Amino acid sequence: MRVNGAAELLDLEPRVSLLDALRERLGLTGTKKGCDQGACGACTVLVDGERILSCLALAVQYDGREITTIEGVAHPLQAAFVRADGFQCGYCTSGQICSAIGMLAEHRAGAPSAVTDNVATRDIELSSAEIRERMSGNLCRCGAYNGIVSAIASVAATESVS
Amino acid sequence: MKVFTYVRAPDVATAVEAIAAEPNAKFLGGGTNLVDLMREHIEQPDVVVDITALPLTGVAELADGGVRIGALARNSHVAADPLIRTRYPVLSQAILSGASAQLRNMATIGGNLLQRTRCSYFYDTASPCNKRAAGSGCAAIGGFDRGHAVLGTSDHCIATHPSDLCVALAALDATVEVQSVRGVRRIPLVEFHRLPGDTPHLETALAPDELITAVELPALPVAATSRYRKVRDRSSYAFALVSVAAVLAVRDGTVTAIRLALGGVATKPWRATEAERVLRDAPAMEESFRRAAEAELATAVARPHNAFKNELADRVIVATLRQLLAERSAT
Numbered sequence: 001m002r003v004n005g006a007a008e009l010l011d012l013e014p015r016v017s018l019l020d021a022l023r024e025r026l027g028l029t030g031t032k033k034g035c036d037q038g039a040c041g042a043c044t045v046l047v048d049g050e051r052i053l054s055c056l057a058l059a060v061q062y063d064g065r066e067i068t069t070i071e072g073v074a075h076p077l078q079a080a081f082v083r084a085d086g087f088q089c090g091y092c093t094s095g096q097i098c099s100a101i102g103m104l105a106e107h108r109a110g111a112p113s114a115v116t117d118n119v120a121t122r123d124i125e126l127s128s129a130e131i132r133e134r135m136s137g138n139l140c141r142c143g144a145y146n147g148i149v150s151a152i153a154s155v156a157a158t159e160s161v162s
Numbered sequence: 163m164k165v166f167t168y169v170r171a172p173d174v175a176t177a178v179e180a181i182a183a184e185p186n187a188k189f190l191g192g193g194t195n196l197v198d199l200m201r202e203h204i205e206q207p208d209v210v211v212d213i214t215a216l217p218l219t220g221v222a223e224l225a226d227g228g229v230r231i232g233a234l235a236r237n238s239h240v241a242a243d244p245l246i247r248t249r250y251p252v253l254s255q256a257i258l259s260g261a262s263a264q265l266r267n268m269a270t271i272g273g274n275l276l277q278r279t280r281c282s283y284f285y286d287t288a289s290p291c292n293k294r295a296a297g298s299g300c301a302a303i304g305g306f307d308r309g310h311a312v313l314g315t316s317d318h319c320i321a322t323h324p325s326d327l328c329v330a331l332a333a334l335d336a337t338v339e340v341q342s343v344r345g346v347r348r349i350p351l352v353e354f355h356r357l358p359g360d361t362p363h364l365e366t367a368l369a370p371d372e373l374i375t376a377v378e379l380p381a382l383p384v385a386a387t388s389r390y391r392k393v394r395d396r397s398s399y400a401f402a403l404v405s406v407a408a409v410l411a412v413r414d415g416t417v418t419a420i421r422l423a424l425g426g427v428a429t430k431p432w433r434a435t436e437a438e439r440v441l442r443d444a445p446a447m448e449e450s451f452r453r454a455a456e457a458e459l460a461t462a463v464a465r466p467h468n469a470f471k472n473e474l475a476d477r478v479i480v481a482t483l484r485q486l487l488a489e490r491s492a493t
Contacts, residue, residue: 013165014166014167014168015165037198038198038265044264050267051264052264052267052268053264053268056194056197056198056265057193057197057268058190058193061190061193061212061214099263102263102264102267103263106242106263110242111238111242112258113258114259114398116258118251119241119251119254119255119258120247120248120251133398134263136262136397136398136399137261137263137264137265137399138262
């Protein structure tokens with residue numbers, strides 16, 4: 001697979017999750033193991049630009065795919081999280097940022113969410129309610145949600161201007 | 163997780179041959195349910211047949227105006243598909259109200275139909291569970307049953323079916339296409355999931371060697387005005403306590419078409435046929451909605467911690483139909 005732009009040749013047994021392959025085999029420990037059962041979002045990475053949970057992904061299924069982890073990210077969201085106090089302990093942050101990058105791409109493509117009143121609409125305003133719903137797969141036990149939402153909103157506002 | 167042999171199927175023929183040759187094999191799609199269950203030692207396949215490379219990911223219009231959804235289409239892609247969003251908004255809404263965006267990017271439509279219950283006793287291998295170990299008993303009956311079903315239960319199982327997608331599919335009269343080495347057959351979605359009865363471990367009409375290849379939606383112009391409403395313990399990323407999928411058409415104050423299905427309250431995606439019977443040709447007003455809801459819940463069997471679901475289901479049915487009526491009147 002390709003990880004952060006580099007080709008990686010791994011010999012793995014099929015039980016190994018993508019998360020463990022990244023952390024234990026490639027030493028990319030920025031992606032965090034929270035619940036290891038798809039309930040917290042700390043392990044979020046991008047595969048071909050789409051956000052997924054690496055804990056429920058068997059690495060063998062991602063043969064040949066383009067994986068992006070936090071180590072491969074250089075995005076305005078990172079500075080925005082610092083500016084807006086989008087974390088305390090920081091354990092969920094790499095997952096939050098990878099998830100937000102995927103979320104902004106989904107929104108740019110016109111995808112609706114569960115709080116979009118008319119799902120047929122393609123031009124959806126990224127309100128606070130939309131950001132909260134679209135980011136609901138990423139839990140923050142410190143409760144830094146207000147900072148997280150304002151960090152994402154500030155980057156989304158800049159993107160829509162440019 | 164038990165050791166297993168991993169096989170990657172390049173096409174449908176190879177996939178169904180691989181499963182036919184191995185009695186304890188499982189198809190692997192997005193893995194969002196199966197990988198978790200394998201880690202918990204609830205699913206223990208000897209062979210895992212990865213089907214994610216199969217060319218079954220499309221969403222396409224059929225000649226009769228219906229829509230065919232490939233079984234390997236990702237939940238997120240189906241929810242965002244223009245055909246689904248405009249013709250069957252209830253289906254987009256149902257998908258979007260389930261799990262999280264990351265999980266919807268992984269999970270497939272076929273896999274969603276086969277997801278297992280979230281009953282905590284099913285997950286707890288130290289508890290008896292007739293679904294997990296046939297004949298071992300049911301710890302949920304007499305246990306903490308707050309999340310459990312009030313419709314379609316038996317003395318052997320009261321586990322709720324967890325899918326949102328399937329509730330919308332039940333309302334829309336979807337059909338499931340399946341294939342094995344013996345050929346192709348089609349199963350109505352409402353007959354795809356089984357009631358637990360005295361065999362809760364048998365959950366669907368799918369034979370062990372059959373692969374889901376597609377889900378088809380019939381042409382249903384009235385579904386352009388439809389709603390999925392879900393009530394849960396937190397506002398997102400949680401399973402339903404009660405959910406309602408509804409399609410409503412009204413002419414001159416009379417109900418001319420009604421499709422209603424319930425989630426979170428039943429052992430399978432629950433088509434509300436009693437409520438539909440009461441509503442057909444009835445005056446489109448709140449009193450009819452209430453009578454229909456009460457008719458549907460008349461056979462409900464409440465237990466110590468889930469009795470609240472009866473009234474909650476009544477209220478969510480009425481609220482959803484009231485909202486659809488207002489949308490109909492506004493157009």
